[in-house]
Each structure stands twice: as structure tokens, then as C-alpha cells.
Amino acid sequence: MGEAPAFIVNDLHTENGFTNGFGLKPKGCETTTVVGDKTFLIGGTDEALGVKIYDKSTGKWVIPTVLGKEPKPCKGHSAVLLNEDRILVIKKGSTPDDCIWFLEVDTQYVRDHNKKVGAEVVAWSKGVIGYAEKPVVISGPSGVGKGTLISMLMKEFPSMFGFSVSHTTRAPRVMEKDGVHYHYTERSVMEKDIKDGKFLEFASVHGNLYGTSIEAVEMVADAGKRCILDIDVQGARSVRASSLEAIFIFICPPSMEELEERLRLRGTESEEQILKRLRNAKAEIEQGKSSGIFDHTLYNDNLEECYENLKKLLGIDGSNIANQQTTPKGIDLPAEHSISKIDNKIIINCGAPEQEKTSNLIVMDVSSLKEGAPGRTRGLDVYTVDSFSDGLNGVSKLS
Numbered sequence: 001m002g003e004a005p006a007f008i009v010n011d012l013h014t015e016n017g018f019t020n021g022f023g024l025k026p027k028g029c030e031t032t033t034v035v036g037d038k039t040f041l042i043g044g045t046d047e048a049l050g051v052k053i054y055d056k057s058t059g060k061w062v063i064p065t066v067l068g069k070e071p072k073p074c075k076g077h078s079a080v081l082l083n084e085d086r087i088l089v090i091k092k093g094s095t096p097d098d099c100i101w102f103l104e105v106d107t108q109y110v111r112d113h114n115k116k117v118g119a120e121v122v123a124w125s126k127g128v129i130g131y132a133e134k135p136v137v138i139s140g141p142s143g144v145g146k147g148t149l150i151s152m153l154m155k156e157f158p159s160m161f162g163f164s165v166s167h168t169t170r171a172p173r174v175m176e177k178d179g180v181h182y183h184y185t186e187r188s189v190m191e192k193d194i195k196d197g198k199f200l201e202f203a204s205v206h207g208n209l210y211g212t213s214i215e216a217v218e219m220v221a222d223a224g225k226r227c228i229l230d231i232d233v234q235g236a237r238s239v240r241a242s243s244l245e246a247i248f249i250f251i252c253p254p255s256m257e258e259l260e261e262r263l264r265l266r267g268t269e270s271e272e273q274i275l276k277r278l279r280n281a282k283a284e285i286e287q288g289k290s291s292g293i294f295d296h297t298l299y300n301d302n303l304e305e306c307y308e309n310l311k312k313l314l315g316i317d318g319s320n321i322a323n324q325q326t327t328p329k330g331i332d333l334p335a336e337h338s339i340s341k342i343d344n345k346i347i348i349n350c351g352a353p354e355q356e357k358t359s360n361l362i363v364m365d366v367s368s369l370k371e372g373a374p375g376r377t378r379g380l381d382v383y384t385v386d387s388f389s390d391g392l393n394g395v396s397k398l399s
């Protein structure tokens with residue numbers, strides 16, 4: 001997902017315009033954005049979304065570029081200039097699950113490559129913007145019960161949470177499945193992927209390499225679920241320093257003796273591995289308590305109590321679960337909307353609010369927009385406000 005789409009253009013330019021179906025005649029659903037001498041006309045056909053450029057200095061239209069066939073075209077999109085090189089196209093998806101998509105167009109690329117046949121729009125991104133809550137990072141020493149608590153959470157709220165499946169060089173345990181518990185991988189392969197920038201974080205833990213790929217986190221986000229990461233303290237530190245905004249929870253054992261007993265009863269490690277894990281546990285607990293990385297510490301003495309406390313932290317405990325959505329809700333974008341930009345905020349005006357709706361303005365804050373994996377954009381903060389009179393400073397913040 002999120003790959004830049006291939007653009008195959010065959011002899012497009014004719015006297016009358018374009019023969020590939022990208023006439024892009026103004027039909028009310030195209031938008032134009034001016035960058036210097038160039039006017040970028042963004043429009044859709046029944047099959048895809050495309051950009052056509054009018055060059056004022058030559059008085060000519062240049063070859064249109066296909067942005068992509070996803071989301072499936074349907075009426076209603078608009079575009080706004082993000083900065084001098086980028087146009088953000090806001091596009092309504094064709095199904096309620098699609099919510100809003102954003103496609104980022106690298107105008108520099110379109111300008112430079114508009115004469116090429118078979119070019120690719122490199123900086124093309126898309127994303128479903130929804131209410132997905134901040135990812136949850138869970139750390140703690142081996143045997144403390146992280147996996148057990150996460151399984152309970154995923155079992156009770158299967159549509160709310162998604163697990164970030166890490167990569168590791170350690171061998172699978174008897175009951176573990178490749179692609180479910182971990183992606184089991186060769187060290188050389190993982191090291192190359194790390195070099196290629198595919199990992200959000202990685203660390204050497206108990207003698208093996210572990211890492212969270214950007215893809216692992218994005219797959220959960222793309223499914224509209226809240227991402228759970230089970231990673232060690234070093235990994236948590238790296239995520240803290242990354243662009244991923246998360247909640248950091250450290251799980252502590254009631255005592256070292258209890259931790260040892262749990263590890264031994266689990267029966268998944270060799271004696272040598274158990275001793276190594278217990279040695280590492282002391283340092284991990286010290287760092288977990290004092291590093292300032294973690295927002296919360298939970299003691300896992302009684303499992304049920306600890307689980308209830310975890311749910312409380314995540315705002316899904318018994319007292320307010322009735323008000324919680326079990327699936328993230330997307331932001332609805334009406335076909336009729338207007339778009340404008342004020343500083344780092346893009347404001348989508350959805351018209352007068354309907355009775356059951358409480359808000360009519362969607363604000364996309366692009367001030368912390370960051371590049372994600374190739375072809376993706378992350379860090380777009382989206383929230384709604386009821387009207388301009390509310391100001392733009394965080395009423396009903398959604399993500």
C-alpha cells in the first residue's frame with residue numbers, strides 16, 4: 001500500500017487535447033492551483049485522478065500525470081498548495097470506510113518529468129484520515145506479562161486494536177507463527193532493511209535483533225485501528241524520539257522472584273536465556289522507572305487488576321465503555337466543500353452543519369508533516385471545529 005503508482009502514458013498529446021481519457025474538462029469537480037507560471041489542474045475521470053499543467057510562459061498545456069486509481073474515483077475533491085513543491089489533494093473515498101484521502105503531489109516532479117512517458121509520481125501519498133487514537137507502546141522485562149495483557153486487549157477489542165508485528169532474528173517458539181507474533185528474519189536481511197530506512201526503530205535485545213518496521217505500524221493505521229507495540233526500553237526511547245506520537249506504558253513485576261517464576265513456568269527459554277533475561281530485567285526496570293520515557297507504570301501483580309488498570313489508562317474501562325466506539329470513525333467529507341489554507345492549517349469547510357452533526361470545519365494541521373515510508377506522508381494532525389468563532393485551536397481534536 002502507498003506505493004507510487006506507475007504512470008503509463010501512450011502518445012497522449014493530440015491537437016484536441018489528450019487521448020488517454022484525461023480531458024480534465026472543468027466540470028465543477030476539478031480544482032486549480034497556481035505555482036509560479038504553472039497552473040496545476042487536478043481532476044478526475046471515471047477511472048483515476050490526474051494532474052494537467054498549463055504553462056503560462058509558453059501558453060501550452062503539458063502532459064497530464066495520473067495520480068492514481070485509489071481511492072476509487074467519486075465526486076468531490078479539492079486541492080490546496082502545501083508549499084512551493086507540494087499540492088495536497090483532498091479526496092473523498094467511494095465507501096464510508098474510505099473517509100478522506102489525501103494525495104500529495106510533488107509539483108517539481110510533475111514539472112520536470114511531464115515530457116516523460118511511463119514516469120512515476122514519486123512523492124505521491126495517500127492516507128485515510130480517521131479518528132484512530134495514538135499508538136500504545138508497551139515495555140517491560142521479559143516474563144512480566146506484556147504479551148498476556150496485549151492478547152487480552154486484542155481479544156476483547158478486536159476491531160479497536162491492531163498489533164505491530166515486529167521483525168526479529170530470534171527463532172520462533174513452538175506456538176509462535178511467522179507474520180503473527182513476529183516476522184522471523186535473517187540478521188543480514190534485517191540489517192539491510194534497517195540500512196534502507198525501513199525501520200521505525202530497532203534494538204539488540206537478549207542477544208537478538210528486534211525492530212518495528214514502518215510498514216508494520218502503517219498497516220495497523222491503514223486498517224483504522226489503534227496500534228499496539230510490544231518493544232523494549234531502547235525501542236521505546238527511539239519511538240519517543242521519532243515522529244510517532246504514542247502513549248508509553250511500562251509494566252513492572254511485583255518482585256524479581258515472581259518474575260523469575262513466571263519466566264520458568266512459561267517454559268519457553270533455555271536456562272541460559274532465562275538467566276540472561278533476568279540480568280537484563282534489572283537494568284530495564286531501572287530505566288523504565290527513571291528514564292522519563294514512560295507516561296505510566298503499571299504493576300502486574302494480579303493479572304485481572306492490572307488489565308483493568310490498563311483499560312482505564314486507555315479510556316476503555318467498564319465505566320465509560322458504553323460511550324466508546326469499538327471501531328474508529330472516519331471523518332465524513334461532503335461532495336460539496338471548500339478548502340483554504342491559513343499558515344500551517346488547511347481548513348475544509350463542509351458547509352452548514354446538519355442537525356446531527358456537531359461540526360462543519362475540518363482542520364488539517366500540516367506543521368508537523370513528515371515523510372514516512374517511500375510514497376507516504378505522516379504527521380498530519382486532523383481535528384474538527386464547530387465554526388470559525390471557535391477558533392482553530394483544538395476543539396474536538398481527533399488524532
Ligand SMILES: Nc1nc2c(ncn2[C@@H]2O[C@H](COP(=O)(O)OP(=O)(O)O)[C@@H](O)[C@H]2O)c(=O)[nH]1
Binds near residue numbers: 139203210233
Ligand atoms: N526494540 C524492540 N524491541 C522489541 C521488538 N519486538 C519485541 N521487542 C522486545 O524484545 C524483548 C524480547 O521479546 P521476546 O523474544 O518476544 O521475549 P519475551 O519478552 O520474553 O516475550 C521484549 O522486551 C520485547 O518487548 C521490537 O520491534 N523492537
Ligand SMILES: Nc1ncnc2c1ncn2[C@@H]1O[C@H](COP(=O)(O)OP(=O)(O)O)[C@@H](O)[C@H]1O
Binds near residue numbers: 140143144145303304
Ligand atoms: N499477573 C500474573 N500473574 C501470574 N502469571 C502471569 C501474570 N501475568 C502473566 N503471567 C504469566 O507469566 C508468563 C509470562 O507472561 P508473558 O505475557 O509471556 O510475558 P512477556 O510478554 O512480558 O514476556 C506467562 O506464562 C503468563 O501466563
